Amino acid sequence: MNIAAHTLGCKLNFAETSDILRRLAAEGNTIVDWAACSRGAEKADLYLINTCTVTAVAEKKCRAAIRQAHRQNPDAQIVVMGCFAQVAAKEIEAIPGVTLVLGNDRKHLLPYMLNSANLRNRLNEISQDFDGPDKKNLQNFQDLAKREGFALQWSSGDRTRKFFKIQDGCDYFCTYCAIPFARGRSRSASIEETLCAARRIAASGSKEVILTGVNTGTFGQHRNESFLDLLKGLDQIEGILRYRISSIEPNLLTDDIIDFVASSRAFLPHFHIPLQAGSDHVLQLMHRRYDTALYAAKLQRIKAVMPDACIAADVMAGFNGESEEEFAKVLSFIDSLPISYLHVFTYSDRPGTAALRLGEKIPIPVRHEHTARLLELSEHKHRAFIDSQLGKTRPVLWEHTDHNGTMQGWTDNYIRLCRPFAPTLANTVTDEVIRHGNIVSDTD
Numbered sequence: 001m002n003i004a005a006h007t008l009g010c011k012l013n014f015a016e017t018s019d020i021l022r023r024l025a026a027e028g029n030t031i032v033d034w035a036a037c038s039r040g041a042e043k044a045d046l047y048l049i050n051t052c053t054v055t056a057v058a059e060k061k062c063r064a065a066i067r068q069a070h071r072q073n074p075d076a077q078i079v080v081m082g083c084f085a086q087v088a089a090k091e092i093e094a095i096p097g098v099t100l101v102l103g104n105d106r107k108h109l110l111p112y113m114l115n116s117a118n119l120r121n122r123l124n125e126i127s128q129d130f131d132g133p134d135k136k137n138l139q140n141f142q143d144l145a146k147r148e149g150f151a152l153q154w155s156s157g158d159r160t161r162k163f164f165k166i167q168d169g170c171d172y173f174c175t176y177c178a179i180p181f182a183r184g185r186s187r188s189a190s191i192e193e194t195l196c197a198a199r200r201i202a203a204s205g206s207k208e209v210i211l212t213g214v215n216t217g218t219f220g221q222h223r224n225e226s227f228l229d230l231l232k233g234l235d236q237i238e239g240i241l242r243y244r245i246s247s248i249e250p251n252l253l254t255d256d257i258i259d260f261v262a263s264s265r266a267f268l269p270h271f272h273i274p275l276q277a278g279s280d281h282v283l284q285l286m287h288r289r290y291d292t293a294l295y296a297a298k299l300q301r302i303k304a305v306m307p308d309a310c311i312a313a314d315v316m317a318g319f320n321g322e323s324e325e326e327f328a329k330v331l332s333f334i335d336s337l338p339i340s341y342l343h344v345f346t347y348s349d350r351p352g353t354a355a356l357r358l359g360e361k362i363p364i365p366v367r368h369e370h371t372a373r374l375l376e377l378s379e380h381k382h383r384a385f386i387d388s389q390l391g392k393t394r395p396v397l398w399e400h401t402d403h404n405g406t407m408q409g410w411t412d413n414y415i416r417l418c419r420p421f422a423p424t425l426a427n428t429v430t431d432e433v434i435r436h437g438n439i440v441s442d443t444d
């Protein structure tokens with residue numbers, strides 16, 4: 001089969017799609033580029049769409065991707081999986097062209113079913129196998145089930161960096177968020193199993209690993225293991241030169257973790273710490289587990305021990321209670337912090353969440369205006385961060401792609417640089433001086 005995949009949402013989704021594609025390719029299927037299909041240069045027999053439900057916009061993009069796949073090849077099978085598929089299976093099943101909807105609890109079954117012409121029947125067969133006595137051919141999935149459906153997975157597309165899923169699910173139930181409904185309870189493999197998988201990644205030759213999860217800092221909590229102990233184990237794996245923690249909740253980012261990262265061999269001075277709101281009133285309405293004072297203290301600690309660290313923050317615009325007065329506090333709080341840039345989301349009602357029952361709704365045009373002002377602030381913060389790094393020498397891991405005679409790579413503190421293409425430098429680290437002339441301006 002020719003298979004094309006499209007992923008929406010977070011790095012966790014990207015790691016999962018990539019892992020599924022690697023298993024499908026190993027079984028003799030051909031992976032074709034989604035963008036090439038969009039241009040009409042390729043055609044797929046099966047389209048996989050890994051969806052996201054974090055905002056209404058994300059769901060709109062999922063629906064558009066399904067319609068696009070169906071237009072490209074009306075005879076193709078379309079499998080829709082992931083978070084939006086989990087929470088809106090009935091709606092998605094009704095979209096023309098959709099063959100199968102797989103929620104997060106079932107998407108790992110896909111590689112087992114592809115030899116069947118009729119995916120939907122094959123899913124039923126496999127589910128019966130799984131629930132019944134004959135489980136021999138599903139050994140892998142049994143192993144996952146023992147861990148409440150958790151699978152260690154990693155991306156495969158980029159030979160330089162791997163996104164490594166070490167945790168799934170979330171028990172926090174922030175009032176605006178549907179992710180716990182889509183992904184279930186927090187869970188992970190043991191430290192030993194996770195280190196074993198990391199050694200396999202090291203053996204594949206990739207030099208940088210990005211630890212991903214839904215609520216990464218809760219790794220190991222349900223089995224009395226700690227995220228910090230995992231980091232210490234990973235730091236000792238030979239072959240992996242660099243680790244990044246893709247995101248960690250501020251209340252879980254302990255001073256011990258910060259100090260460990262500062263003194264570690266391979267963890268990089270780059271943090272992604274969701275803030276969501278810069279006003280204590282709104283943070284309480286969101287049921288976040290910290291206040292602005294704790295958030296500010298964490299950033300001060302990071303900068304005290306890693307002055308050149310890059311710190312990114314997620315911020316939600318227009319959540320309930322974000323009056324003009326509260327929003328002014330948000331802007332001034334963010335402005336006062338050593339944040340390098342923001343990921344800005346506009347609040348939208350998510351079915352089933354507690355926020356639907358909260359008062360103090362913000363009109364939609366005001367939400368968009370707050371979004372625009374936060375994006376402006378993010379640009380300003382990012383320029384200031386880059387300026388603070390000009391003239392400094394930082395290690396850069398170079399990637400393989402030839403961009404019209406140049407190659408690109410990230411500094412340890414997440415600035416994208418370029419240099420003339422030299423194939424022998426791909427997947428190696430060199431020290432580079434940061435100059436206006438070698439900066440590539442994107443952040444993600």
Ligand code: SF4
Binds near residue numbers: 172174214215
């Ligand atoms: S921590 Fe809150 S925002 Fe993050 S996934 Fe869990 S419930 Fe959602």
